[in-house]
Every structure is written in structure tokens, then in C-alpha cells.
Amino acid sequence: MNTTDDERDAWQMHSDGASWDQIGIEMGCSSATAQTLAAEYERRTDTAAQNAHDTLF
Numbered sequence: 264m265n266t267t268d269d270e271r272d273a274w275q276m277h278s279d280g281a282s283w284d285q286i287g288i289e290m291g292c293s294s295a296t297a298q299t300l301a302a303e304y305e306r307r308t309d310t311a312a313q314n315a316h317d318t319l320f
Contacts, residue, residue, distance in 0.1 A: 270304035273297045 269290060276286045283294035290297055 268304075270300045270307065273300040274304040277301055 273286055273290060276289065277283065277297075281289070283297050286297040286301075287294040290300075292300075
């Protein structure tokens with residue numbers, strides 16, 4: 264099954280150097296929405312990393 268992850272896509276495009284305006288045009292949304300999607304991807308992956316991290320003490 265091939266699903267899309269708009270949050271990841273927005274984050275990746277910005278990481279690769281695209282502007283928020285360019286990303287919005289590519290994704291068919293506003294630049295603010297593209298930023299929101301990327302921020303949610305970061306939040307989601309940061310939370311997953313925290314949950315996967317073993318406590319040392």
C-alpha cells in the first residue's frame with residue numbers, strides 16, 4: 264500500500280532547500296500550511312524518538 268505523508272514531504276522539501284512558497288505551490292496549499300505540516304512532522308518524529316529512547320537512570 265502506497266500512502267502519502269504530506270507532513271514528511273513538506274519537511275523533506277524544505278530540508279532540501281525549497282522555500283515555503285515553493286513547497287506550497289508544489290503541494291497545492293499555502294506556504295503557512297506547508298510550514299505547519301513540516302512542524303507537525305518534526306513534532307511527531309521528536310516524540311517517537313523520545314519514546315524510543317531508553318532511560319539511563
